[in-house]
Structures are given as structure tokens and as C-alpha cells.
Amino acid sequence: IPAIPEVDFSQFGDIEMVKMSKIAKLTAANMSRSWLNVPHVTQFDDADITEMEAFRKSMKAEADKRGVKLTPLPFLLKAAAAALEAEPSFNVSLHADGEHIVKKNYIHIGVAVDTPAGLMVPVIRDVNKKGLWELAAESAEIAAKARDGKLMPRDMQGGCFTISSLGAIGGNGFTPIVNAPEVAIMGVSKAQMKPVWNGAEFIPRNMLPLSVSYDHRAINGADCGRFFTYMVAVLSDIRKLLL
Template identity: 55%
Template structure:
């Protein structure tokens, strides 16, 4: 008899130590090729590991709660052509379906051994728990206990919702009570999509009508009018296009942030005429010198460096509210996120310790992270820990906009397309390159005067980066 072969975790996009949230097979079970063996769930996706070939499971190497990376052994499977010659293990035989009681009499057919089984009287109870009352057999008789249908809520009134740790974290971030969410995945497990759908229903008024479980500073759900249901095909030809996974995730976050954070946006202009000239000259020097082929300096890198000085001068912008909304957590580090446009949607990679890096290093890291974002290879660590975010539309257009604060941050800077404008210098108008700035902030933490000072100082820094050294 040939030895069973290993079923391993295939390429899962570079994720490491991904938790096992479900084991879908057992020893002795026959599996088809590509049948799911286990379910893995990272912070970004749920992945099922398929069987590489058909056969019989001889050993399961993992359990729920274990972690796996690419190449990890999931199970030992004996190929189908070899397993066919082997007898069925006792465990598999025990799992064979038993005859069900007759729906009319409640009687259970006798076992093949001839053992007599008395009728089973089933009494319906108000809580819908079916409880069997069995006439005992005389001493020495063998009788299989009939199945009982139990209500999990009755036997475990304080049960923990069936969801992975990643989904629990996601629900906490959105302020969702998982006890109010109905799971649609296998076995009633609550998925990330279930949480997102619950939030959408809450925003549309559905959850509010049912008791409301979206936290909002001590209240129930958002009591909004239901979302309009329209048959658009009545008015002309239509095409349905499902949202990408990133759009679904970011959509729920944006809806939560917009609904729960009191946004105010402060607008200002920065004169970047000199800074742009410096950027162009430095890139030319790099092309002529030994650094030819190095990453080009971008205006975003200068903006992120200016943000470091502004956050250090005004530390309330480099802070977060705690879950209670009563304590402000001031951060001593400066990690800055930037919005990256990808084919699948908007993501926000984070450059860490910007206060310890020069403009060139920041430019290199933003370029590398943007490339990973476009290729869909960003890991959870690449998008966590941000203190302040920058959303730049300068390469596209526009004069101003209102970016949405990226909770748990308290502010975000929007940057629009720079343009040459006539600026009065006290004697005459001179053409200057002007960059529009749009700062959105959480009004619970930051008042209008502080925001105006912040944007004014930010504009001064971009007008003369020597101020960043002060």
C-alpha cells in the first residue's frame, strides 16, 4: 500500500501565519479533487484550501485556531485509486446516516441486529426545543438514543457569536454587535460581508427598526429612510457590475466614518513655486549623476515631510479618540498614510516613521507601496498604524474636495491639482504655482481655529521647506 500524500497550502498571495477558522473534512472521509479541506481567514480575505487530488483523508494535520503559511501541510490523503482497495475505516462507518423516525408515529425502525426499539413520544415546547421522552428497555437491552434537536440559545444563552477573530476585530471597528448579525457562511458563520451588509441595513434604517446595533456614542441604529428600490430596467438598458472586495470593505468603513464623525473641512492655498522648481532640479541632478535611474522625487514626498513638522507642532492632529470617545490618545510616532488608486479600488498604504526619514527615502517607499497596491500585494502591516492620511488628486484635477476622515485618525489632508495664478505681492501681480489644500477633521477633537492654524502653517512649510528645519 502506497503512503498517503500531503495536501499543502498553495500560493495565498504572500500572507503568513493565517488562522484556520474551519476544518471541513475528517479522517476517513472521501474527498474529490478541488474539494475544500479547510478555511483560512486573514484580515483581508477568506480562503479555502482545496484538495489537490481525489482520495480518502487519512490524517488531518491542523485544527481550528492553528496558523498556516504557503506550503504548510493540511492533511494526508490517500489517492483515490489506492484508497479504493482499502476497507472503510470504522470512523467512517459510524458516520453513516441513520434511519430517521417516522414523521407520523415517531417510531424508529429497528436496527439490523433485531433489537426492539420502543416508540418515541415527541412533545413540542413553547421555545421550539424538541425533547424526546423514551421508554426505557429492560436491563441488558441495547438501544440507540434518538437524536435531539437543541436550540443553541437555550443551552448557551451567553454564547459567543460564530465568527473568526479577524471578523470580530472588523465588527468592533464598525461598532457592530455580532449577536445581532445573521451569518450566511457555512454552519452559520458570520463573514466580513455579513457585517458589511448589516451596516448597510443600519444606514438604510433596517437595523434601527430592529433594535439598532451599530454603536454611535450611546445610541441605537441610524433612523434613516429605507434605501429606494427601483427597477432601473424599466427606463432603459442596464448592466449589473458587482463591487470589488476592496470597494465593499472601504464602502462600509467610509459610511461608518461619515455617519459617526462630525466632519468639517478647512481650505487653503500653498504657493509651491519654489518647491516645484527645487523638485525638478533635484530630479535633473539625479539623472545626470550617480543616482541616475533612482526613484523620482514627487510632490507627495515633500507634502508628507511637511506633514511631519505640522503634526509635531500641533500634536492634537496626531491623535486618536479611544473607543469610549472620552480620552484622546496622543501618539509619539509619525506614520503617514496616502491614498493609492488601484484597479480594484482605493487603498491607503502607510509609510512608517516619516519623522526619521528624508524626502528621498519617503519617495522611494511611497513608490514601492503604490506598486504593491496596484499589484494587489499589500499586506495588513502595510495598511495599519497610520496617524494621518493624505489624499492627493493633483495628478487628475479639481480645485478642492472634502476627504473623509480615516478613523481612528482625526484628520486627513486632501490635495488638488496645482495651477498657475496671479498673486499680488504688494506691488504687482506675479504668476505663482498654487496648490489647493483641503483639511477634513473630527470636530469633536479639533476646533475651527486649530484647523485654520494647521493649514496656514502647512501652506507656509510648502512655501519654504526651510521652515521644516526649525
């Protein structure tokens, strides 16, 4: 591809040269590789998390007792794991031989963590087999390890799917880049109260904007429609996690 020509910016004003960290350089290489190899499609939807948030808040005293912070992230991990089980076309990688699809019988999910050294994606293993408390504790632990620069290479390997949450920061939606060789990634934006039509009137509901980017070589639009609709349904009624 044509390179972007080098420019001497100092001719336009004062500048400063800052050395890129090792992680920033690795991230740049991974992003370009994925962007150039993967034909991306991004789909958007909003999940009604009014009941989920009421339940999460009702667990605050129990969370304090356990010394764990229960954020929306463990619920998103559980919903994503349930959707990966329900729609296994998402739980695959394309084999390098161009002839095979690798189907995975495990559900490991990466979580993008913003750290002072750059973006890291530690992986939580067997999300489908873990409960909300365990996932809350584990996500806090890996995020802390990532921020303290203590992740081992193995902690960042083996992911089937990634969740990138900017929900605590803001925004209505974004188009995340697939973390290849995974074939899909979910972007989480900031939940907000919105008026929702219930057939008779507008009622205030807590709506969570979500996006799913996928590799269109491995996944078709209809697969994503099913995966996403299922995940949104689970987040809107977390009792479905029991089914």
C-alpha cells in the first residue's frame, strides 16, 4: 500500500518527538494487520439494561461484603459467552491454510484495558463456566495486573472474542477493530436513560449502546443478527442466563 509521505512538521510550528512504547508499537502493528486483512462489518444495537442495573445496584451491599466491585462488565461477559454458545459461528478462527474453520469448544474472552503503557487485552478463561462474582473479581484482577505491567504473554493468549468497553468514559458508539485471529469484537458505549415507546407511551429506560464488528469472511450478516439479538435479549432479561 502507498506509504504516507514523511513531513517535517517543525516547518509549521514547535514540535516534540516522543518515543513510542513497545506496547504502542505492537498495538499499531496488530491494528494495521487486522485492518488490512479482515473485511470488517459493524452492526449496532441498544440493550435495555434497566432491570440488569436495578439488580446490580441491589447487590451493592453483598458486593461490599465480598470486597468486589460489581460493574456492568461481568454481565457483558456472561451475555457474550451465552451468545457465543447460542451462535457458535462466532466462536471460530479461520485456519491459515485457507481451507478450514477452527471451531472452539471453549469460551475465553479478552477485555481491552487502557493502561498508562498502552492498550492491553488480557483474556478471561472459561467465562461460560464462571459466575458473576468470580468474573467481577477476575476482571478487576486482570485489569490491575495490566495497569501494573504484570501480565504474562499467556494471560493475553487464547481469546475467542473481545469486549472493548468505553462505557465508563462516554460516547454513543464506535466501530472496534477485530482482534484477529478472533472473528468478532464487541464495543460498549455509555448507558443512558432514554424515552422508549412501549406501544402506548414513552417510558424512561436505561439503554446501553453496543456494537459488534465481525470478519465477513467467517461470519455472515444473518449470523451476526442472531448473535446480537440473542445477546441484547439476555442483557435485557438476565434471567435468560439460567436457561
